[in-house]
Amino acid sequence: MMLTPVLAKRNLLGAGVRTWLNVTVTSLAFFMIIFTSGLYDGMIAFTKRVTVATEIGGGQYWHPQYDPDDPFSLDDAHGVLPPAILPAVAEGLVMPVLVVPGSVYPQGRVLPVMLKGIPPGQQIVDLPTEVLHATPEGALPVLIGSGMARLGKLAQGDRFVIRWRDAYGSYDAQDAEVVAIMEVENFKVDMGQVWLPLETLRQMAAMPGEASYLVISTDQTLAADGGGWTPRDHDFLLQDIINAVEADQPFAMTLYGILLALAALGIFNGQVLSIFRRRREIGTLMALGMTRSRVVGLFTLEGALHSVLAVLLTAVWGLPLLYLVATRGIPIPYDAETIGIVMGKRMFPVYSAALFGGTVVVVALVVTVVSYLPSRRIAKMNPTEALRGRVT
Amino acid sequence: MIRSISLVATALLAGLGAPLSGQEMTAEEIIAAMDNNLSSENQVLTSRMVIHGRRASRTIVSKSWVVGTEKSFTEYLAPPREAGTKMLKVGDQLRTYSPQTDRVIQISGHMLRQSVMGSDFSYQDMMEDQSLLDMYSAELEGSELLDGRESWVIRLTARKPGQAYPLRRAWIDKEWLLPMQEEMYAKGGKLLKSARVLEVMRTQGRWYPKVWLFKDELKRNSKGTEWIVDEIAFDVEIPDSRFTRAALRR
Numbered sequence: 001m002m003l004t005p006v007l008a009k010r011n012l013l014g015a016g017v018r019t020w021l022n023v024t025v026t027s028l029a030f031f032m033i034i035f036t037s038g039l040y041d042g043m044i045a046f047t048k049r050v051t052v053a054t055e056i057g058g059g060q061y062w063h064p065q066y067d068p069d070d071p072f073s074l075d076d077a078h079g080v081l082p083p084a085i086l087p088a089v090a091e092g093l094v095m096p097v098l099v100v101p102g103s104v105y106p107q108g109r110v111l112p113v114m115l116k117g118i119p120p121g122q123q124i125v126d127l128p129t130e131v132l133h134a135t136p137e138g139a140l141p142v143l144i145g146s147g148m149a150r151l152g153k154l155a156q157g158d159r160f161v162i163r164w165r166d167a168y169g170s171y172d173a174q175d176a177e178v179v180a181i182m183e184v185e186n187f188k189v190d191m192g193q194v195w196l197p198l199e200t201l202r203q204m205a206a207m208p209g210e211a212s213y214l215v216i217s218t219d220q221t222l223a224a225d226g227g228g229w230t231p232r233d234h235d236f237l238l239q240d241i242i243n244a245v246e247a248d249q250p251f252a253m254t255l256y257g258i259l260l261a262l263a264a265l266g267i268f269n270g271q272v273l274s275i276f277r278r279r280r281e282i283g284t285l286m287a288l289g290m291t292r293s294r295v296v297g298l299f300t301l302e303g304a305l306h307s308v309l310a311v312l313l314t315a316v317w318g319l320p321l322l323y324l325v326a327t328r329g330i331p332i333p334y335d336a337e338t339i340g341i342v343m344g345k346r347m348f349p350v351y352s353a354a355l356f357g358g359t360v361v362v363v364a365l366v367v368t369v370v371s372y373l374p375s376r377r378i379a380k381m382n383p384t385e386a387l388r389g390r391v392t
Numbered sequence: 393m394i395r396s397i398s399l400v401a402t403a404l405l406a407g408l409g410a411p412l413s414g415q416e417m418t419a420e421e422i423i424a425a426m427d428n429n430l431s432s433e434n435q436v437l438t439s440r441m442v443i444h445g446r447r448a449s450r451t452i453v454s455k456s457w458v459v460g461t462e463k464s465f466t467e468y469l470a471p472p473r474e475a476g477t478k479m480l481k482v483g484d485q486l487r488t489y490s491p492q493t494d495r496v497i498q499i500s501g502h503m504l505r506q507s508v509m510g511s512d513f514s515y516q517d518m519m520e521d522q523s524l525l526d527m528y529s530a531e532l533e534g535s536e537l538l539d540g541r542e543s544w545v546i547r548l549t550a551r552k553p554g555q556a557y558p559l560r561r562a563w564i565d566k567e568w569l570l571p572m573q574e575e576m577y578a579k580g581g582k583l584l585k586s587a588r589v590l591e592v593m594r595t596q597g598r599w600y601p602k603v604w605l606f607k608d609e610l611k612r613n614s615k616g617t618e619w620i621v622d623e624i625a626f627d628v629e630i631p632d633s634r635f636t637r638a639a640l641r642r
Contacts, residue, residue: 072503108612161610163584168554172579173610206553 004294008301012309015274019306022266026310026367029259031318033359036252038322038349039330040245045350047241047342048234053126054186056237057095057215059222061085061229066099066212074101074114078167078210082227085214093220095124096211098201102164104176104194106152113148113194115164117201117211124217127189128182132197136177140200145190149181156181162194166206174204185344241342260363263310264370271303271374282378283386292379299378303371307364325349419532419546422564423524434459437624438469443511444615452509461523463635474509478640486515489640496640511617512585512608516556524548527555535566538573542566557584568592568599583609595624 012019052058066077081089081096088094098117103110120132127143134141139159149155156178163173176194184190202208214229216222222231235242275282285295329346434457441452453470468477476491486499499506504516524530528548536545548560557576565572570592576585586607593602600621607616633639 072500105610105612108610108614110608110611161582163578163610165556166553166579169556170550170554170558170579171556171584173582173584174578174580 004298004301008298008305011298012302012305015270018270018273019309022263022270022306023309023313025266026263026306026363027313027318029263030310030314030359030363031322032259033256033363034314034318034351034355035322035325035349036255037355037359038326038351039347040248040252041352041355042326042348042350043343044241044245046344046348048238050185050342050344051188051238051241052218052234054184054189055125055215056232056234057124058218058220059216059234060232060237061094061214061216061222061226062232063212063229066230068099071101074099074212075165078205078207078212080209081211081214082229084225084227085229088216088220089214092121092123093217095119095122095215095217096198097213097215098198098205098207098210099212100164100201100205100207102162102194104152105161105163106154106158107160109152111152111192113162113192115162115201115204116193116195117198118195119198124215125189127184127195128180129195131180132195134179136179139175139177140196140204141179142176143180143182143195144178145182145184145187145193147187147190148193149178151191154178154181164205166204168206172204186342188342260366263363264366267303267306267367268370268374271299271371274302275299275374275377279381279386280389282381283383283388286381286383287387292381295378296372296375299375300368300372303375304364304368306371307360307367310363310367311360322349322351326351419530419544420525422532422544422546422569423528423530423548433627434630435624435626436628436630438622440618440620440622441509441511442618442620443509444617445510446613449615450510457630457634459630459635465634465639468509480635480637480640482635487637487640494641496637512606512611512614513617517585527551528560533561536563538563538565541572543572570599570601585609590618593621596626600624 061082063077063079065073067073078098078100085094089096095118100115100117102113102115104113105111118127118129118132120129122129129143132141132143140162142162144152144154152160154160159175159177161173162176163171165171176196182190189195196204198211202210214226222233224231282295285298286292290298326349329344329348331346332343436455436457438453438455441454443450443452451471452468452474454466454468456464456466458464462483464479464481466479468474478489480487480489486504487496488499489496499515504514506515507513508515508517527550529551531547531549533545533547536543543563543565546562546564548562550558558579559577559581561575561577562571563573564570570589571587572589574587575583578584586609588605588607589601589603590605591601591603592599594600602621604619605616606619607614
């Protein structure tokens with residue numbers, strides 16, 4: 001029984017350059033599949049982590065009319081907090097956020113923004129809101145992100161005018177001072193967002209005790225009944241990124257398919273050539289008593305071993321490279337907000353054991369199948385014809 | 393602000409071109425006189441809106457049909473890019489039609505705050521249709537010389553919450569009864585917008601503002617938006633069909 005693997009190994013290595021060419025192509029496909037899948041997984045993991053940390057916490061309750069994607073509804077998307085949630089708010093487990101559309105006039109230019117009121121002492125999202133305790137003389141304290149600062153050409157300490165309308169519809173305007181500029185990787189809490197102390201914004205907008213949405217702490221569970229407010233869980237709030245990645249999946253699958261096809265084609269061709277050139281050897285093996293199925297098994301094993309060598313080769317050159325990319329990341333050459341996806345300045349792939357295991361199984365399966373298909377011809381060979389170097 | 397054009401036109405229509413004495417009139421009476429005259433039967437005017445940007449200016453030509461303060465219909469005639477765009481205001485409903493999309497869109501909510509054609513006034517500014525005295529209590533602050541002409545300075549304070557501009561100040565020419573200058577303030581007292589008559593004209597035996605300058609005062613170095621009235625006709629027959637949604641697509 002041990003004869004077949006030994007023969008297969010010897011034949012494979014004996015083929016020299018042809019074997020190593022096929023193994024290299026298979027190794028490349030193996031690496032690219034793991035690397036690309038790791039990038040997607042890393043992107044999803046990063047987006048989830050950053051979005052949860054800076055924006056959505058453990059989930060949200062939305063005012064019945066609140067829809068961040070519909071700016072026309074925002075004027076009416078505010079109300080007093082549901083009584084059932086008030087104790088959790090008092091304990092700091094739930095954070096109210098008030099959203100009021102407005103305009104800012106940095107250097108006299110007008111920019112439409114969302115004014116967002118947040119409790120300065122909140123511990124639920126990872127934003128440096130404690131700076132909003134500042135009380136600049138004659139101005140409202142505001143916190144903005146670095147993207148918004150770039151857009152408005154603003155620096156810490158700069159002043160500009162904010163204009164908004166109160167709950168009744170009257171315009172109001174006041175000077176504001178940038179008390180801090182935060183570096184945040186979630187453009188949704190940065191671009192077009194101006195953060196103010198919640199109570200200040202409530203007073204400005206004549207909306208006492210009101211909010212547009214509530215964010216719960218990550219260690220809390222979102223209740224199905226939000227006291228009239230709509231519960232929004234992670235699945236809902238992260239739908240954008242999940243949809244974006246799913247929309248890209250066909251492209252990724254096509255890429256994997258092409259890579260695998262390249263590897264499979266090389267092995268398939270090698271097998272066909274091998275069977276043609278080694279017909280006398282096949283005839284001899286049969287004449288010595290080896291059954292047709294064992295000869296087919298030998299050639300199939302020879303082909304399948306390409307995948308084993310490819311895994312070993314990838315481990316030699318690919319694993320260090322995958323590790324390097326996973327620890328150092330890949331710089332993103334453009335602003336993530338321009339494509340509407342939460343991404344960092346560097347992309348870090350994430351490789352799971354399932355990804356490695358799954359890829360090995362798929363590659364091995366494909367290689368084995370393409371090795372077996374040409375080998376079936378051996379079963380139809382006549383040993384005497386094969387010994388004379390003929391293929392029937 | 394835009395409403396002021398029809399307001400003044402109506403005042404002139406009513407033949408209030410004669411000088412009035414400030415000593416004999418209170419602020420409420422001055423505004424009431426203007427408000428009364430505001431309810432003009434109708435007017436048809438062709439105007440140019442010159443929007444001054446940072447680098448260049450754009451001129452938009454339009455023709456408007458106005459009945460009182462409730463109904464107005466505007467069709468943009470030039471430039472070619474804007475030609476065919478129409479705007480219909482009936483009561484508190486404002487709709488626009490764009491020939492590029494062949495769609496009628498109702499302007500409401502957040503959109504009302506948007507600038508009209510990139511100018512210095514918003515759709516909200518077009519929506520005022522109540523009389524000034526219904527919306528504001530008036531107080532005569534005194535008299536001032538504005539460009540060498542005697543004017544009353546009137547302070548208008550919103551009667552109830554919800555007026556877009558809780559405070560206004562108007563300089564009304566004593567002879568022409570034209571609001572030669574108007575300032576609109578935020579609730580906190582910051583000046584938001586201003587309007588000024590730069591030139592008046594004599595038409596159909598009446599004085600009428602020919603060139604207005606509107607400015608968003610929060611925009612630094614803004615040159616504002618000029619409104620130039622080229623032609624105006626009063627008491628022209630305007631069929632009701634002009635103020636229907638169907639007229640927008642016609």
